[in-house]
Amino acid sequence: MQSATQHLSWTKPLTPPAVVLPLKTGIITGLLAIYSAAVGILKLFFERDVIVDTLTLGDLFLATLAACCGAYVWRKSTQAGHIRAAQAFAAGLIAGLILVGLVVAVTQLNLRWMFTALSADLSRTLTYKQGALAGSLMIIAASMSAALCGALLMSMSDSLRRSLLWSMACVLIAGVFQELIQISLRFGGAVAAIRELLYVWGGLTVQGAAIVFFFAFVVLQALDARKRRGAATTLKSPAPKARSQLASALLLIAVLIAFPLVAGSYIGQVMMLVSLFVLMGMGLNIEVGLAGLLDMGFVAFFAVGAYTIALLTADSEYALAQDTFLPSLNFWSALPFAVLAATLVGVLFGLPVLSVKGDYLAVATLGLGEIVRVLVISDAAKPVLGGAQGILQIPKPHIGSFELADPVSLFYLTLVFVLVAAYIAWRLEGSRLGRAWMAIRDDEDVAQALGINLVQSKLLAYGLGAAFAGLAGAIFATMLTSVYPHSFSLLISINVLALLIVGGMGSLPGVIVGAILLIGLPEVLREFDEYRYLFYGALLIVVMRVRPEGLWPSPQRKRELRAAEKG
Amino acid sequence: MMTATNVLPERRARWRISFSAATSWVLRISIALILVAGVVGSILKDRYSADQWFDLVAFGITIGSVYALIALGYTMVYGVLRLINFAHGDIMMAGSFAGFFIAASMERSGFLDQHPVLAFAAMLAVAMLVSAGIAVLTERFAYRPFRHVRGLAPLICAIGVSFFLQQSFRGFFGAGLRSYPDPVWLRAPVSLFEFNVPAVQVLVVASAIVVMLVLYLIVHKTKMGTAMRAVSEDVETATLMGIDVNRVVTFTFALGGAVGGVAGVFYGLVFKQVYFFMGFTPGIKAFGAAVLGGIGNVPGAMIGGIFLGICESLAPALLLDGLGIPAPYQMRDLIAFTLLIAVLIFRPYGIFGERLAGKRG
Structure with a gap:
């Protein structure tokens, strides 16, 4: 204790906070810039134009970093205005100097054998192709002015x-x-x-x-x-709000139907994927969001749905029709079996882990999911499931004589299923079962004491969640017209979990927002695909720290978190 | 659970208990039957020679001691924070990369072949530093804000950290495999009880034992170790006794990370390659080992790790072959994961019990 106070008393005059703040912020900003360069994403940013031949995404990214740095300093500083501006300026200078240091290091040392992204090319781009000295000065100038702009922004109304x-x-x-x-x-x-x-x-x-x-x-x-004028005069009454909610939901559906027709088949494909993940997200939402059972083996159910469709409908040597009495089915008649099989596997999956709780449950389900994957790939299951080569030639669904072949029509099919599933999920949430799940999520022991049948409720959560995933898997199989074990990696589970958490656990609109953000956006920004899971990882940490209820939380969850914060 | 049935003698309540018990007994009996059938089948087949069995056991002990080192990191962090450091496997991966870059640069200059002892020490030292550094940073920025948060948030954040680390390393060093340097002194066979064992395995097991001994001494004999144990026993009381919890947590992460870094180098030396996803599977398996030995229990983690390694190495030959499963070595991960789940279901408090009688969850 004594040493701590001594420590304080002699550091205080040496380093006044007026210097420490910009120094710290500048160093962190610089390190972030270096990180983005080393991880390779900066290079990709520089290849994407925002304004043709004038401004690339890379310039914008670095400028935003510096501006955030300036804004942060302005906000945190307690000094008078002009000193604050000087501090922001200094923070920008430090960040710029660090970036210049990176440029020097890249040109002087051969870092390429270690860091694949740090090439001489990158340093040329960073210095605006102006050579080392002029380029470095430009970096510093740009960084300082961006930091100043950030500070300026913060000083506005x-x-x-x-x-x-x-x-x-x-x-x-x-x-x-x-x-x-x-x-x-x-x-x-x-x-x-x-x-x-x-x-x-x-x-x-x-x-x-x-x-x-x-x-x-x-x-x-x-x-x-x-x-501002409106807020001053009246407050909105609650009744028209509900009506406007319904209207906006209908409008959203109309836009969803019209949009792929306008935007073409590529967007149709993206929207198709997004809606598949919405379907899975709603399934996982039942398990994680409502019942509080963190399931990281969710992909197993998706795989079961897909493989069931493949085995029942495919025109290949592995199809069940080949060596059993079963007839070869079409998509529609096979679909119930796929959903049923997934439900059954969900219940079987849930049985052994009934008594496992919390963190252990996450690891146990992760292990179960991996076991399913290893089994599917293995030679032991090859005669039935086709091993690593998978099962090919799954037919597309037909309506009458019309084949739903292109992504846009498949999107409409998925949209119909999503709407039905959303209705079911919404009704489930308000049902006795849904409330039982929430009670289990909040406290298992209390829920049991209140007479909730834990075994039944938990198994239903696994089974129903799995049914949604099985449905998604069935559509996935017919979309690709083939299934491979490699499509069912752990990453799918992580995808679904991440979209659920980012959107807001236990909230249906949250699932949609999460799916658009985490599935749709990376599909549209294809060249950043490599960095998708980096983005997910960072997003999970940031969301958990900054907004643990998610982007679009359910009102109840929001209340709970608020109450927990206050209490 | 038992008291609840006594108080409420309803039919439904009784049925519920018996249902859970019934499923768990069905599971137990079927696992036992599979075990017996497999072992008997393998023994009847008699496909492997004594040499091969010895190789399998030796490899099992080697990989098991690597698992044990990783498991130590899980156990210590869990003991102090009640948090599964999901990213621990990736911290091990970071150590493996650090060791790799040191080894590769030393191989270029020829230092690696000339001074094996110094080179090995340098690899370990750098790997320990890097892993410990990353572990401490992770704790500071990702875990500390969740110190007092209950529920799923800390675990989800840990999953995020795991992916962030993995993908960062992928970005830094590329997505491909890089092969670990393989100097002559690691390849030379060493004869042990009339059997020949690769020097790597002897080196790994011997150094792992040394590391574990040192760790045991740190945890049980030093002041910081005592503080660690006090915090894991009861945080509040430890705080009242004047222990700086933040320092203890940081120290725990540094220690766990350093041991993980050593494990990373060993893993690289045994499997001769590094890549960004390498930490994930051993991380999960080692978590199983930590639970097996009783999470929070330091000697338990060591024994659990070695047990897991031996199981994983022997089971394909001893068990799956006997069941007539083709290509049993593809199923190695299956064995480890099954063991993991079985432990989580049947003995979540481990074989030796949790060292710290705390309520989980």
């Missing part, structure tokens, strides 16, 4: 800052997703005129960016002003 940031975000979206937007705007007439105003073939133009920015800014300011 809330409404102005929000509008500015959102307008910039709009430009970013318009730039990064230019391909998609251009495809959606490919129709003639007035729409084409808008497209030509904003875009050239390669992407957003400077003029286009400016237009998007000002348009978004004006709209946001106007909205903001209206809102």
